[in-house]
Amino acid sequence: MKKRYIVLTLYIVFLMLPIYWLLNMSFKTTNEILGGFSAFPREFTLDSYKTIFTDPSWYGAYINSITYVAINTVISIIVALPAAYAFSRYRFLGDKHLFFWLLTNRMAPPAVFVLPFVNLYYAVELFDTPWAVALAHTLFNIPLAVWILEGFMSGVPKELDETAFVDGYSFPRFFIKIFLPTISAGIGVAAFFCFMFSWVEMLLAKNLTSVAAKPIVAAMTKTASTSGYELGLLAAAGVLTLIPGAVVVYFVRNYIAKGFALGRV
């Protein structure tokens, strides 16, 4: 019994170490960072954070990122809901092929899509807007949302639908008033995954934007490459990118286990 918890504790310590190190660096002055190894900040400073919160090119990048992640999550869920319902309730021409085709898009390496995406979003004049990134990310988030929601919806007995229709509910009214509240946990989990995969992705986000809609992940790579000496600033920006994830994970903590099973176990 005890051995289990030692293994678990060691693993969690291993997970926390790099995060601690990032926090540690973000509170150090540049001089101290370059001065040598130290396990905690000796001259505690908030300068790096001040820079980020006062420089529009930094905090603007955060706002850009949150904008496209939010647009992406909303679009993915709204579009995926009826489709997942169709897959969970009906058989129709080509349903299995369609489902597999959707999943293949989750398998496509973003590296394959970078170049054609840039061309495509240039052509429709969305390049360098949050919409370009939000729409591009639906490539892998819509299939994922359909997959997760379908799993949750299959767990809801069909009698629910039938009773509602007998009671005289129209389809849209049934869907919004009865069905959606029933699978709210599933929607939460699907939204969590859409948020997560859109928030962490960099390759597409970086290449589909240039100046106006530059996301935080792109702003950071610039710091990293132009001056290797701004480690403190890089660390502080990194710490700030952890916050939205931590907030979201806290809200869905009770559904995580179920959500990771994709509702299908």
Next chain:
Amino acid sequence: MNKTWDNRAWWLVLPVFLMVAFNALIPLMTVVNYSIQESFAANEFFWAGARWFRELLNNPDFHASLGRQIIFTAVVLLIQVPLGLGIALCMPRKGAWVSVCLVLMALPLLVPWNVVGSMWNIMALPDIGLLGWGLNALGIDYNYTRQPGAAWFTVVLMDVWHWTSLVALLCYAGLVSIPDAYYQAAKIDGARPWAVFRFIQLPKLKHVLTIAILLRFMDSFMIYTEVIVLTGGGPGSTTKFLSIDLVQKALGGFDLGPAAAFSIVYFLIILFASWLFYTLMMREEAK
């Protein structure tokens, strides 16, 4: 659940179909189009047939990237799947600590991939990073920017840090869904822990393990951002995986044809391997 046959369901699927088609089919057609043509200047194209594919398949650099990619994916799967399963078995099923464990374990999954790279970059700096300084203090000569072995070690360790929790959380979700009655029956029969694992837990976990292995295979095979930030594919090209190679070709040069041929071969490899694995697992499950 018995489903009704009704083709009107297509209306419900239509928005998804249109959106994914816009995002997937148009770019894919572009890629296919480029892959069989030769481009001069910006807008002149000539028919090149299968030339780019032949060149790619005979290119030793491509073989090297592919080889590195396969080794990396194999190593990462061999570490993460058993470790994740083990961690899931160690986790408590009930109580206040469950939420704490879940939240802490999910954290690495929500870190933007370039931040994962930066984080490990800072961690592994030989003179001032915890990992680099620590290893050197222990008397191990470690410098990931110069030694290929150290670079590989760091990249693999980073991926284990980043993704083992996904396997663990999936397995945990599978474990908590096993009804208590199974364990009680095992207890009455006097089954040892190993037997419980082998004959109750493992068969029940087959489905989530399939998902875990598939997801880890696909994602490790596409790894780009973390590695480019951590090592930039170096030292030399020792950690240059397929995506890094492809992005260099596609965005660096203007060789659209070869890059497009690369994309198609790359995508087909992932598609084929995933399909093969999925089919084999499902056939096994049907038995």
